[in-house]
Amino acid sequence: MQRFKDKFALVTGGTNGMGYAVAQQFIDEGGRAIITGRSLETVEKAINQLGEKAFGIVSDAGDMKDLLNLQANVRKYTNTIDLLFANAGYGKFMPIENVSESDFDELFNMLVKGPFFTVQQILPLMKNGSSVIFNTSVATEISMPNFSIYSAAKSAVQSFIKTFATELTERGIRVNGVSPGHIKTNIFNNTGLNREQIEDAIQNIIPTIPFKRQGEPSEIASAVLFLASEEASYIHGAEIKVDAGISVVG
Numbered sequence: 001m002q003r004f005k006d007k008f009a010l011v012t013g014g015t016n017g018m019g020y021a022v023a024q025q026f027i028d029e030g031g032r033a034i035i036t037g038r039s040l041e042t043v044e045k046a047i048n049q050l051g052e053k054a055f056g057i058v059s060d061a062g063d064m065k066d067l068l069n070l071q072a073n074v075r076k077y078t079n080t081i082d083l084l085f086a087n088a089g090y091g092k093f094m095p096i097e098n099v100s101e102s103d104f105d106e107l108f109n110m111l112v113k114g115p116f117f118t119v120q121q122i123l124p125l126m127k128n129g130s131s132v133i134f135n136t137s138v139a140t141e142i143s144m145p146n147f148s149i150y151s152a153a154k155s156a157v158q159s160f161i162k163t164f165a166t167e168l169t170e171r172g173i174r175v176n177g178v179s180p181g182h183i184k185t186n187i188f189n190n191t192g193l194n195r196e197q198i199e200d201a202i203q204n205i206i207p208t209i210p211f212k213r214q215g216e217p218s219e220i221a222s223a224v225l226f227l228a229s230e231e232a233s234y235i236h237g238a239e240i241k242v243d244a245g246i247s248v249v250g
């Protein structure tokens with residue numbers, strides 16, 4: 001399929017995981033993709049792997065200066081964005097008593113302020129028929145200990161799906177979201193847990209997943225690309241759960 005021939009995507013947090021998978025599938029289907037990440041090293045590695053239709057920008061989704069420079073940096077490659085996947089981020093999970101103001105600000109800056117100002121800055125490049133897709137989380141649906149800040153931040157993003165859809169309807173920009181379950185990525189790498197603790201956490205999670213396995217990043221990418229494609233032309237303000245049913249089946 002070549003659903004995105006001559007189209008341009010901007011994927012925040014595209015050096016790994018779901019963002020990388022979205023950039024890869026978008027390019028495989030004829031498009032070009034700009035990815036962001038926090039370091040030159042990770043961004044360069046990813047664009048080298050993705051090939052000549054990939055471009056990179058070092059930009060921290062939690063840093064207002066970077067967010068305000070994003071549009072100018074994107075314009076070095078294109079003046080039109082057809083898919084904006086607001087995805088950059090990671091989780092930090094801790095009991096309520098242990099949360100400091102800086103933990104709170106770190107997650108809200110990156111996960112809420114980041115996608116808000118990313119969309120605001122990129123909107124002038126988005127035309128009728130383009131698509132904004134937010135990455136939320138199953139954490140908005142099921143309550144887990146130590147997830148208070150992360151879940152609240154993702155719930156704010158969930159709210160952007162509705163409000164942005166309302167505001168952007170007249171411009172013909174569709175706004176939707178994907179809500180991933182437990183996906184095999186580097187999500188735990190910024191938690192402060194070591195390799196063994198991360199593996200333990202994953203082994204404890206797997207039996208709770210209806211399909212008894214983590215999802216692959218490509219399974220999220222398929223949903224994102226569907227939402228961005230013509231096949232989803234009547235889908236607006238929706239959030240697709242890609243979570244093996246965990247939020248419903250339990």
Ligand SMILES: NC(=O)c1ccc[n+]([C@@H]2O[C@H](COP(=O)([O-])OP(=O)(O)OC[C@H]3O[C@@H](n4cnc5c(N)ncnc54)[C@H](OP(=O)(O)O)[C@@H]3O)[C@@H](O)[C@H]2O)c1
Nearest residue numbers: 013015016017018037038042060061088089183185186187
């Ligand atoms: N994995 C899951 O189970 C799961 C479930 C639900 C939702 N999510 C959400 O899915 C999104 C993608 O995460 P992932 O699971 O694919 O994890 P991942 O493999 O760690 O990928 C995260 C991506 O975001 C980038 N990133 C992280 N912080 C950033 C920042 N401040 N500014 C710019 N880029 C940043 C990383 O790039 P660099 O390291 O190069 O900066 C990387 O490209 C996140 O919003 C996460 O909360 C994950």
